[in-house]
Amino acid sequence: MPYSEVVRPSDPVEAVLFLTRLPLRWPLPNPRGARASWAWPLAGAVVGALAAAGASLALAAGLPPNVAAALALVVQAFATGALHEDGLADSADGLWGGSTRERRLEIMRDSRIGSYGAVALVLSLLIRWSAVLALLAQGATWGPLIAAGALSRWSPPAMLWALRPAREGGLSRLIGRPAGATLALGGATAVLVALLATGLAAASAVLWVGLVTLAWGLLVRARLGGQTGDTCGAAQQLAEMAALLALLA
Template sequence: MAEENTLTLTQRIKYQWELFALALSFFSRIPIPASTPYSEERMNRAGRYFSLVGLLLGALCGVSYVLLELVFPATVSIFLTMAFSLMLTGAFHEDGLTDMADGVGGGMTLERRLTIMKDSRIGTYGASALVMVLLGKWLFLNELSSVTSILCILVVSYGLSRAVAASLIYDMPYVSDLDTSKSKPLASKQTLGELVFLMVIGVFPALWFGLEIALALLVLAFIFRFFFKKWLLARLGGFTGDCLGAGQQLMELLIYLFFIAMFN
């Protein structure tokens, strides 16, 4: 924060853009300028833009679906959009989900769970979780495609789910090895302002569906966050980067289910 407080207005605007670029490069395969400055402090501060990155990724996937639907049926368009999403993000969050499922499912002690989560190989728990999540997305989006705009749904779900996942950094301890973890720059706590910014940006697109829907989604997000946080503390004593990925995937599915219930 010290670096940010000493900048002029023009420098602050450039600094915020550079933070967004770092967040974008961390969560996607979208290239950013090679000259973008990097430091662990900047990467940590870039966390405020994770929900905004989600909105961008959701918009790109939503537009791809709209274009694909001009040529293919909805079922095929959703499948191809999901494939595009995986390529766009490098299956970053899905990887976290599989690692967490393997670790929590296969480890009997905290040390064993963390060790399994660091193993790049996928086990039965991880494979099962990955198949169920991908199948769930395809089924839920197919249900929604007949009643509402998939583009809007993707923007809302991608943004809010990442906001909820990233918000766990605010008040949970980091339990992985800071010297070897790829998520080391994210291990520091967020400021309250960054947390509020995350959630406001994450829930804002839901206003497309009306204020009541947006507020209901915000309540749902806090309920999920409360129980997911409680579960992580009981099983791991805190969070790892894999847990954030898993939280994003589960919250995304929950948002789809919420909209299915609303439009049913």
């Protein structure tokens, strides 16, 4: 595959526009979808940096670390429009709320949140808040949040590459399937960002993100027969938790 087909200068901008709600004004006449997913870790690094900036400002203002950790998550949610949290909630409701593949997909289309989705959101927020709080207590703010943001944004492209779409319509089918070279470049980008942000501590985070993504992909394939946009968003949330906990450990 020609290098120009794998990488284009506009890909990082497209990644930020797609994965965040940041008020950028940048025309993209020909969006590349999954072909630009190698740059999704860069968008994740931006979100992580914004969260770290929010936590640092809170600490500088004299707020306690527990409040600073909460504000970091607030910044993340506003920056992304809670896109991945929504996917986690819908995936939890569908995968555990339905007894058949068709019923699970039907539940995931429903915008209302059920008990499984609510529990998943609460646990995700609690785990991430606890991890960020502990990292702040250790004096680590920028590096872990940037590394976790980058590494976790590799998981959705991995899902798109490994699994076929579970339904005919939907966002994941519209985005398409990344090529193997695109996925590999995205992985290398995520690892490089993590290494620059946290040093060799990134190795354990890379390992756990890979294992969690693999386990989630196998579960999704078993229960849905393929991926959806919601399950890709859920993969990001699970990978971020794994990365934060690995960096904390």
